Amino acid sequence: MVLAVLSVGIAPRAAAAAPGVPAAVQRYAPYIYLAPGERYLPADAGNYVANSSLAWSRDGNCPDDTVADVGAVDPAKLGGGGYQHRIASSVCIDHGRQWRSNDHTRPRDAKPGVPEREGFFLQSPDRYTGGQSRTAPAYFEYHPHQYVTYWFFYNFNDAPGPTNFFDHQGDWERITVRLDKNDRATAVAYFQHTESCVVPWGQAGKHDGRPLAYSALGTHATYPSRFSPTALADGLASDTIGRGDAWSTAGHLLNARTQPWFGFGGAWGQVGSTPDSTGPLGPSRFKGAVPRDWSKQC
16 A cells, blocks of 8 residues: 655654754654544543552452552562562462562463463553643663654543444553664554554555554544554454644653663553453563564555
8 A cells, every 4th residue: 555645755754852862863753643523632641640549350250360450550669570479279269389570470471380361460540541731751661773652641541333342441542663774664554453554654554654554433543544444353444544633742742661660560550351341451571572474564
């Protein structure tokens, strides 16, 4: 698919990088169109942690165990493995090794040593869904001469009907810019739900030389163009994209790896009846920052 390029050039307009932001990261900070009517705006992941409790989901009929109350979750302990818990026996007695909050413990994931239903999860009050604003941070992971990934956080994923069984608290989305040996962009990967696709840099839509992305209504899946084919839930519903409010991430960049919560291996949201209705993994060693296949074209 060939995309309309709104601004053509070798590099984006020069702009001084903020302290701690590498030049390549600043250069390719994406320009994102939210969908018209979007209620769940970009949010600050640190605020989400501060407004959440931390709990351990238990298997069977065992009640969940609150580890830290709302307002008492320490983000450094969260990302650094400072919270620990054990799995429950058939009679709800904790046993075995201590699992840390930076181990892979997201409930509903298949993970060695931890039952599918068990694991750490953050849960925010139901009222905490609207999001911060278009001044929310975009978080980056940068590997010089290879890639820079931009992560976007939203408080809630609101799937279109009749697929609301995909609704869940917490929503992490991303795009990745592939870099050459000179830290120049060669391609852009866009992530939608469990898939991703790639557009060569010369064909990618741009705004002032920065990659464009279109965030789907409610689900926030990223698409390269407002004319992109969209899909969700095996054809039961489709994502909606368009030119609503614009979010320029260039002035709101934070290094994901220096955030105290980075590395949390549990769910960013309550536990649902399926993986799709459970809060997602966030930036960590358990969630890849780059696409599995750079050859899959959009």
